[in-house]
Amino acid sequence: MGRLQGKTVFITGASSGIGEASARQFADEGCNLILTARRLEKLEQLKSELEKAHPNIYVHAAQLDVRQKKQIDSVISQLPIQVQQVHVLLNNAGMVIGTDPLVEVEEDVIDQMLATNIKGLVLLTQALVPGMKERGVGHVINIGSVAGKQAYGGGSIYCATKFAVDAITKALAIELVETPIRVSQICPGLVNTEFSTIRFRGDKEKADSVYKGLQPLVADDIAELIVFTAGRPAHVNIADMLVFPVNQADSKTVYRRAD
Template identity: 75%
Template structure:
């Protein structure tokens, strides 16, 4: 029996990209899933697929905007009895709007990035970790970014939100050091998902240009690392992990084929 079999995993932003890939990887391990996102139609399709493929797991979907505390509280209260004790929280929901220089960033873009990437992560952590402390078991895995390690032009606000995730993760780990609860951060570099299309406000051609001439990471690469992190023995905590494709050495330093 694997360490993650029968464990309950709560994944935000699980309707696409890294979140969806995490759902598939945890399902392979026999984990029960709470899948949360705003696009419920995608969640239901994923639930049906995983339920048919893995007969022994429970899959529950939640329509959730992580920026809304009431939605979070209602979602936690309405969990089925067999899924109320969350063993692993994967704070994956996040977004970036635009590549504008700081002096041109629109207020609505600033608000939505901070509300999703920082406030949402904090609110969900506050909703789930107290019960982990009561049970004296649990694991919080935050999806950070290389943008939380270094800043770059056109990414001022997004980088600021991911620097905040980095600080929040480290502070939470210190605050929980006298408990068995683990706190981890996985920080990807270039990953080719629809996340990049959102960055360019739906312009897929611009998003695709980012990856021309190189082999980026894909969602499954990060999902495998998330599951590996969750599956370590209870005395092992992968605190902070930066993941690049081989062709990348920093946010803006990559090698492209001619």
């Protein structure tokens, strides 16, 4: 029996990308799942696939906009008994829109990134950590970014949100140091997922051009590291993990092969 078998994992942004890949890999480990995202139809499809492939796990899907505290409270209050005790919270929901310089970033874009990447992460953590403390077991895993380690032009607001995730993760670890609860963050570099297409407002061709001439990370690469982090012995905490494709050295230093 693996360390994760029978554990319950709450995943935000589970309808695509790293969240979906993580759900599939946690299911492979025998975990029960709470899948949340704004696109309920995609969650239901994923739930059906996972239940067929893993008949011994329990999968619950719930529509959730992490920016809305009332929705968070409602989802958690209505969790089926099989998944009420959350062992792992994966704060994966996040977004970036545009590559505009700071002086040109629109107010609604600022609001969306701040609310999703920071507020949503904080609200979910506030909602679930008290129960973890009461039960004496739990793990919060936040998805950060190289953008939270090194700022770059055209990413001012997104970088600010990921610097905030870095600070929140470290502060939470200090606040919980006397408890058995683990706090981790995983910070990817270039990952080719739907996330990148959203950055370019749906222009997939433009999004794909970011990875031209190199092999980027994919969602499964990060999901594997998330599951590895969650599956360490209870006394081991991977506090911070920075992950690049082999031809990336920092947020902007990338080697690209000629066509």
